[in-house]
Amino acid sequence: MGSVARLGSEEQRERWLPRMAAMEKIGAFALTEPTGGSDVAAGLRTTARREGDTWVLNGAKRWIGNATFADYVIVWAKDEGDGQVKGFVVDRGSPGFTATKIENKIALRTVQNADLTFENVLVPEENRLAGAASFKDTATILRQTRGGVAWQAVGCMIGAYERALAYSKEREQFGRPIASFQLVQDLLVRMLGNVTSSLGMVVRLAQLQDDDVYRDEHSALAKAFCTARMREAVGWGREIMAGNGIVLDYGMGRFVADSEAIYSYEGTREINTLIVGRAITGEGAFV
Ligand SMILES: Cc1cc2nc3c(=O)[nH]c(=O)nc-3n(C[C@H](O)[C@H](O)[C@H](O)COP(=O)(O)OP(=O)(O)OC[C@H]3O[C@@H](n4cnc5c(N)ncnc54)[C@H](O)[C@@H]3O)c2cc1C
CATH class of the missing domain: 2.40.110.10 (Butyryl-CoA Dehydrogenase, subunit A, domain 2)
Known part of the structure; x- marks a missing residue:
């Protein structure tokens, strides 16, 4: 559309x-x-x-x-x-x-x-x-859809964060909920940090879109940054759930698997990085 x-x-x-x-x-x-x-x-x-x-x-x-x-x-x-x-x-x-x-x-x-x-x-x-009339016009569509994928990444990691937080309160080891262990809290807080920083970035991107002043490098930066933060965050969520984190029935495995596709489509992290790199240095480094 x-x-x-x-x-x-x-x-x-x-x-x-x-x-x-x-x-x-x-x-x-x-x-x-x-x-x-x-x-x-x-x-x-x-x-x-x-x-x-x-x-x-x-x-x-x-x-x-x-x-x-x-x-x-x-x-x-x-x-x-x-x-x-x-x-x-x-x-x-x-x-x-x-x-x-x-x-x-x-x-x-x-x-x-x-x-x-x-x-x-x-x-x-x-x-x-x-x-x-040329690939430049096609690129205007990619500029939009890349912003959409940055939002997908935020949704994926919020889902993983909420699932990991709930699990950490239910799951007990050593006679206590694993949420009470400092090292588990460290992972949850890292996840929340990735969610919050990425959410801030996509909201800013949406503001630039609304004002129709956003450029290719804006959506490329958001796509590369948010998907990388997502990949880390779902990995930490999986870590918190340990073995159950790799089983689809526990609600984390799907986020882990989906994050791999979201990370690579609509331009890989490398390609979106090169788009931003060209914009800030004036030097294309694609080949
Ligand atoms: C689930 C899914 C849905 C998709 N949906 C669509 C769709 O609806 N429509 C559509 O048109 N496409 C779609 N795609 C395609 C998607 O956009 C491509 O997969 C993506 O652009 C990467 O291309 P590739 O997989 O051929 O990887 P390649 O281009 O073969 O890249 C392989 C590796 O080489 C690296 N690389 C390549 N060039 C450079 C370079 N110059 N410098 C450094 N590293 C480099 C890449 O970053 C990557 O790590 C979809 C892909 C997936 C997985």
Whole structure:
């Protein structure tokens, strides 16, 4: 929805957004490719060739959430004409389009991710996002979604903190609740510190978003910082629950597993760090 809202024409927004907002239609965002993850900006291989008022798409995507059941898939492809990345809204049922669910994920198991292939998939010109002229436009969407993932990290670690705190009050060892031990309190306080500092950062990011003055490096910093704090915090929560921390039934194992995906998607910590590093030094260090 974000891609259509930000980069679609007025007519495209009216055509797609109301039914998506009502959850009558589901969307997916297809940027990552089997060979292009972190370097997808330069390494994108899916192509779009214009033939009259129709585009012909060829290529493959990986990890695309919702794509096994989504009605519309936003596909980012390189225009063979001018070499620029453009966005296309592809109907899932289009001939030549396949979506195969990625099995055996250990994290974010409620999200279905898919491998996609496009073999001469025909897309009408009216389905090309009017405001997407190059990867710079795609990046404006990533700026938004990275902020969202920073919030996910905060939610994940708050869940882990609350679970660990409750468990520490219930669980007894040496005849006392483990919450009464100084070393357990140390872990809980570290978790709370990570939650609080990250929450402060995402609230500030949201203020910058509201004022429409936030830049790529703001959401990249929040994504890298909050997900790193999350990964530490859920590790401490797991430590507090010891053996039961690795069992799904005790409510901590899912946070531990999910934190690994949240840490790496929407740009890994390294890539988001490089975005911030470039902004503060003026030197790109990606290659
Ligand atoms: C659960 C899940 C859901 C996802 N959903 C979607 C989706 O809906 N749509 C979509 O388009 N994508 C999606 N993705 C893809 C996600 O954005 C990518 O996984 C992510 O960008 C990393 O790419 P990669 O996995 O190919 O890792 P790679 O790019 O292969 O990276 C491997 C390692 O190399 C490091 N590295 C790479 N380049 C550099 C460098 N220059 N300097 C230092 N280190 C570097 C990385 O940081 C990482 O540690 C999803 C991924 C997951 C796991």
